[in-house]
Amino acid sequence: MKRFADHLAERTARRTAELIVDGASAQMVQHLDASIAATRAAAHEEAEWQYRQLEATISLTAVLPLRAPLPRMRGYPISPDFGLAVVDAIDDTGAELVVELGSGVSTLICAYALEARGRGRLRSLEHLPDYAAQTRHLLERHGFTDEHVEVRDAPLQEVTVGDDVFPWYDLRAVDDLSDIDVLVVDGPPGPSHPLARLPALPLLHERVRPGGIVLLDDGDRPEEQEIARRWREALPSWSVDELDVEKGAFRLRKPM
Numbered sequence: 001m002k003r004f005a006d007h008l009a010e011r012t013a014r015r016t017a018e019l020i021v022d023g024a025s026a027q028m029v030q031h032l033d034a035s036i037a038a039t040r041a042a043a044h045e046e047a048e049w050q051y052r053q054l055e056a057t058i059s060l061t062a063v064l065p066l067r068a069p070l071p072r073m074r075g076y077p078i079s080p081d082f083g084l085a086v087v088d089a090i091d092d093t094g095a096e097l098v099v100e101l102g103s104g105v106s107t108l109i110c111a112y113a114l115e116a117r118g119r120g121r122l123r124s125l126e127h128l129p130d131y132a133a134q135t136r137h138l139l140e141r142h143g144f145t146d147e148h149v150e151v152r153d154a155p156l157q158e159v160t161v162g163d164d165v166f167p168w169y170d171l172r173a174v175d176d177l178s179d180i181d182v183l184v185v186d187g188p189p190g191p192s193h194p195l196a197r198l199p200a201l202p203l204l205h206e207r208v209r210p211g212g213i214v215l216l217d218d219g220d221r222p223e224e225q226e227i228a229r230r231w232r233e234a235l236p237s238w239s240v241d242e243l244d245v246e247k248g249a250f251r252l253r254k255p256m
């Protein structure tokens with residue numbers, strides 16, 4: 001079966017041949033050759049990522065005991081491969097407490113991953129009441145109705161970290177939380193501040209238990225790379241890995 005990229009490359013090659021017949025300049029032919037190669041490489045890379053998300057979705061649906069269809073992923077929601085990284089972190093730490101910043105499909109995945117292990121609580125902070133309601137509805141639809149899973153309203157408020165002020169979740173929403181095994185950082189969203197997610201570790205690192213894991217989504221964005229750089233600088237004893245996932249991600253682990 002021919003791939004789309006190969007069809008495209010063949011069509012462009014035919015057009016190149018026509019141009020040669022038409023007496024087009026060697027420079028133009030060279031230019032077309034280069035764009036064929038670039039198009040082919042980009043399309044192959046895209047196809048590879050699509051396939052990897054499909055693989056990750058199949059794995060997620062195999063390991064999570066789903067009771068209803070998963071909503072669409074990617075874009076604002078996490079991508080399937082990051083979802084797998086969350087499930088891995090929950091398994092790896094034997095999580096008793098997962099805290100999430102930014103609710104949605106990821107909340108559902110955390111809830112199922114804890115359920116599959118037979119224990120653990122999830123607290124998900126959400127700053128927008130409409131999204132909080134939407135996530136609660138999603139959880140209900142999937143049968144998560146008890147106190148193990150909770151979406152907490154946490155409107156953004158000004159917090160000071162170092163010399164900067166950030167709009168970040170109302171800290172009262174984490175007052176009772178300590179010994180966090182897994183912290184998933186997928187909010188607040190970028191538009192609220194370029195380094196919107198930076199406060200997460202300065203404010204919560206003491207609440208993460210030794211050996212606990214912090215996952216930062218969207219690691220391909222320059223802003224998240226800057227956040228990870230600053231976290232690394234502030235917490236040099238933590239290990240930091242970059243995950244090879246669709247949107248990029250960082251996984252940090254607190255030393256034992």
Ligand SMILES: C[S@@+](CC[C@H](N)C(=O)[O-])C[C@H]1O[C@@H](n2cnc3c(N)ncnc32)[C@H](O)[C@@H]1O
Binds near residue numbers: 126
């Ligand atoms: C990156 S999203 C979090 C997504 C979530 N972790 C998930 O997997 O679905 C960060 C925040 O953006 C907001 N949000 C979610 N979907 C949105 C959308 N389609 N447009 C604008 N804001 C959105 C919500 O407040 C959410 O907490």
